[in-house]
Amino acid sequence: xxxxxxxxxxxxxxxxxxxxxxxxxxxxxxxxxxxxxxxxxxxxxxxxxxxxxxxxxxxxxxxxxxxxxxxxxxxxxxxxxxxxxxxxxxxxxxxxxxxxxxxxxxxxxxxxxxxxxxxxxxxxxxxxxxxxxxxxxxxxxxxxxxxxxxxxxxxxxxxxxxxxxxxxxxxxxxxxxxxxxxxxxxxxxxxxxxxxxxxxxxxxxxxxxxxxxxxxxxxxxxxxxxxxxxxxxxxxxxxxxxxxxxxxxxxxxxxxxxxxxxxxxxxxxxxxxxxxxxxxxxxxxxxxxxxxxxxxxxxxxxxxxxxxxxxxxxxxxxxxxxxxxxxxxxxxxxxxxxxxxxxxxxxxxxxxxxxxxxxxxxxxxxxxxxxxxxxxxxxxxxxxxxxxxxxxxxxxxxxxxxxxxxxxxxxxxxxxxxxxxxxxxxxxxxxxxxxxxxxxxxxxxxxxxxxx
Numbered sequence: 001x002x003x004x005x006x007x008x009x010x011x012x013x014x015x016x017x018x019x020x021x022x023x024x025x026x027x028x029x030x031x032x033x034x035x036x037x038x039x040x041x042x043x044x045x046x047x048x049x050x051x052x053x054x055x056x057x058x059x060x061x062x063x064x065x066x067x068x069x070x071x072x073x074x075x076x077x078x079x080x081x082x083x084x085x086x087x088x089x090x091x092x093x094x095x096x097x098x099x100x101x102x103x104x105x106x107x108x109x110x111x112x113x114x115x116x117x118x119x120x121x122x123x124x125x126x127x128x129x130x131x132x133x134x135x136x137x138x139x140x141x142x143x144x145x146x147x148x149x150x151x152x153x154x155x156x157x158x159x160x161x162x163x164x165x166x167x168x169x170x171x172x173x174x175x176x177x178x179x180x181x182x183x184x185x186x187x188x189x190x191x192x193x194x195x196x197x198x199x200x201x202x203x204x205x206x207x208x209x210x211x212x213x214x215x216x217x218x219x220x221x222x223x224x225x226x227x228x229x230x231x232x233x234x235x236x237x238x239x240x241x242x243x244x245x246x247x248x249x250x251x252x253x254x255x256x257x258x259x260x261x262x263x264x265x266x267x268x269x270x271x272x273x274x275x276x277x278x279x280x281x282x283x284x285x286x287x288x289x290x291x292x293x294x295x296x297x298x299x300x301x302x303x304x305x306x307x308x309x310x311x312x313x314x315x316x317x318x319x320x321x322x323x324x325x326x327x328x329x330x331x332x333x334x335x336x337x338x339x340x341x342x343x344x345x346x347x348x349x350x351x352x353x354x355x356x357x358x359x360x361x362x363x364x365x366x367x368x369x370x371x372x373x374x375x376x377x378x379x380x381x382x383x384x385x386x387x388x389x390x391x392x393x394x395x396x397x398x399x400x401x402x403x404x405x406x407x408x409x410x411x412x413x414x415x416x417x418x419x420x421x422x423x424x425x426x427x428x429x430x431x432x433x434x435x436x437x438x439x440x441x442x443x444x445x446x447x448x449x450x451x452x
Contacts, residue, residue, distance in 0.1 A: 131239040131406055131449040135414075135427070135434070138260075139442055141250040143192045146442065150245065151197060151263055158263065162206045165213025167287065172201055175208040182291070182317055183299050189251045193264060209262060209295035214287040214321055215241075217267075218370045218410055219280035220401050222379050222392055223328035223351040230389035231276035231328050231418040233268055234396050235259070236370075238409045239449055246427065246436050252302045255438040257425060259416060265294020266301065268416050270425060272438060273305035274330030276418040282322030283356035283366050288341025290320035296339075300327070307333040314345045324353035330420050352379035370410060374400045393417040397430055404451025411451050 140146040162169065170178075180187055190207055197203040206212070218236035223229075235242075245260035258269020268278035277300050279293050296319055304310040307329045314325070314337050322340035328351070338346040338357045348358060354376040361367035382395050395401065396415045403412045415428040427434045427445075434445045 128404075128450045129407070129452060131411075131451070133239060133242070133244055133413075133447050133449060135244045135246065135445045135447065137246045137248075137434075137436055137440065137443040137445070139248040139440060143189070143196055143251070143264075147193070147264075148196050150260075151193075151203075154243065154263065155197070155203065158206060159202055161213060163202065167211060167213055169205060170208075170211050172205050175205045175210040178210045178291070178318075179208045183295070185252060185303050186295075186299060189264070207263065209265060209292040211289060211320060212262070212292040216281040216321065218355050218372075218403070219278075220354050220375050220379060220396070221268075221278045221280055221324075221326045221352070222383060222396075223276075223326055223334045224383070224387070224389055224392050225328065225332035225334060225351075226386070228389040229274075229276075229328060229330050229332065229419070229421045230392060231268070231270075231278055231326065231420070232389075232393050232396055232415065233278040233280075233326075234401055234403075234412045234415050235267055236403050236410055236412050239406055239411065239413060242413050246425070248436065248438055248440065254302055256298075256301045257436060257438050258297070258301065259414070261294040262292060264298060265292065266297040267294060268418070269297060269301045270418045270420050270423075271301045271305075272423070274420040275301060275304055275306065275310065275327070276329070276420045277301055277310065277325060277327050278416070278418075279326075280324045280353050281355050282324050282338055282340060283361060283363055283372065284322035284340055285363065285366070286341070287321045290318035290341050292320055293323050293325075293339075296325070300325075305329075306331065307335060311335060311337070311347060314339065317345070322357070324355075324357070326351065326353050328420070352376060352383055354379070371400055389417070389419065393426070393428060397428065402430075406449060406451045408452070411449065413449065 136150075138146050138150070179190060193207050194200070194204045197207075219234055220236075221231065221233035223231045243260050243262075246257070247260040247264075247266070248255070248257040250256070251264075255272035256266075256269055257271075258266035261267050266277075268276075270276040277297050279297060296314075296317065299317075300310045300313055304313055307327045310327045317339075318341065319339040320341055322338070325337045325339060326334070327337070328334040334351050336348045336350045336353050338348065346357075350359075355370045355372040356362065356367045356376075359376070361372060367373055378395075378400055382392060387395075393415065396417075401412075402415075403410050405411055417426040417428060419425070423437055425436050427436070429447055429449075432445075432447060
């Protein structure tokens, strides 16, 4: 997966017409409408010195395996925001100031010189858009320079979202009190993180993840057991709102690795006791008092050793929105829990989950929007066949699981394939594979997502 960025020429004769995204053309006025670049979620990202392209070794078959490298002190680089974008090319703002009367082609009469009737529009489709992403593999046992670099780079965006998002934010006393009551094992880590922020009150409240603004990614997940134990999931969301970190830590003395979110929460993960956990949005609208789901996933992996233990921890734990949480351990025990604000947790023996509660959606229109039933039926069929862990993983790269509608917030950002029996997590995209282990050194991987 590669990405090429270039500056579009300023004369009509020099324009690469084949590269123009005609889906961005306003045909009513017959003038190109340049799609503005999507705002980046973070103004800056942590980086490292001596980065190799991709952070992985590319094999002849297109796959690649990560290799650890030695880091310099954390640095920061500004991610540029393109001012206009067409077919993946960055366009100078100066081209918008060009006097079209002076350009070659100014005398062209489009209605007379172009035979639009000869074009077979029935077979036309817009070219794919590209979304370059750098994924950061971070290995830091306790909060230190790497976490501080991540916080410094992302906190301005997180702070804005936290303070201006829907709902009411709690006082520090309330937020801290809830963390101490429901997740006392995490309080010492939370204090360390707050100290890293310089004691910022807003950061302290945010890091408790009590009553964060609502957010609802899509996703699919499947747990397999037998000779091989695995938990595989697709995370479907907006590229600009993905933190793009794979964090390996020992915050409470237990090794945990997973996909980071909200600075120390996890979207999915695995611990060194052989427990793997992941989440999907549960499909029920609304929110209520409770913890954001990334901290719930972190809590389960820091404290629980088995699926049975995770089940007990979920009882009575307030969660702010509806989610499906799928859990599996190396003994083969697995379950899916449906959590939602204001109700007791529900447990299902199912090893599959998409974006509704149980097998029949409570909100059919919402489920249809995300093809939730079709995806769940596909996963159930895969599960019933008793496929291998590798076959299960490969199924997540195909329809109907793999999605490409990134601009609508429904694109697959990654496939994570956890093997708690091996202590590995493999991140997979079409043609690219990146494996991480608990003790792997910091690394990066450059990928390009392609879709709508």
